Amino acid sequence: MPEPDAPDPVAELITSLAGTGYIADRELALVLHLAETLELPVLLEGEPGVGKTAVAEALATAKGARLVRLQCYEGLGAQHALYEWDYARQLLEIRMAEARGSVGDELRSAVFSPEFLLRRPLLEAIDPPDDRPVVLLVDEVDRADDEFEAFLFEMLAEGAVTIPELGTRTATVRPVAILTSNRTRDLHDALRRRCLYHYITYPDRERVAEIIRLRVPEA
DSSP states (O other): OOOOOOOOOHHHHHHHHTTTTTOOHHHHHHHHHHHHHHHHEEEEOOOOTHHHHHHHHHHHHHHHHHHEEEOOOTTHHHHHHHHHHHHHHHHHOOOOOOHHOOOOHHHHHHHHSSSEEEOOHHHHHHOOSSSOOOEEETGGGSSSSSSHHHHHHHHHTTTTTEEEETEEEOOOSOOEEEEEOOOSSSSOOOHHHTSSEEEEOOOOHHHHHHHHHHHOOOO
């Protein structure tokens, strides 16, 4: 007897995305499947409003993953995207420790502890607080500066971040990273080479009708 057909993971992903309300063509679903399998980031480009951000939202819902979003803007630095120390609380702790007579290394260890760490999106994605898978959305990466772009692709390539006071945090399971761009500027070739690429166009007449039937079945 012939063996049953092997499951098609791309078709299954299309079905899962449709269950969230997002209709994906096979090319996009294939890119998303390869990104998860090969642990490579995805770069989605297209005009504003074609649904690039919605791809990450739908994928997170379909996978039961936590969506972590980093909105890029001009002047965004690695510190604001990765982590910051809660300086106000640290200062208060220092004053209280001095009143107790605590000084030196003991005080330094106390104030530079995870308790005083403000975790930003990139650290949340690499070192999540629980075992849920993560979809990292880096939205409008073309709005960020060249320096941040270089930092981003190095971090994604290594799957790790270093906090000098606490050491290196390495992702146990790498997040599915989706970068979006409206093409307001050209991204560096180094970033493009490290990503799976897909360009999203406006839907045609048939796809629009399909979306309406899915989203507004009573129409």
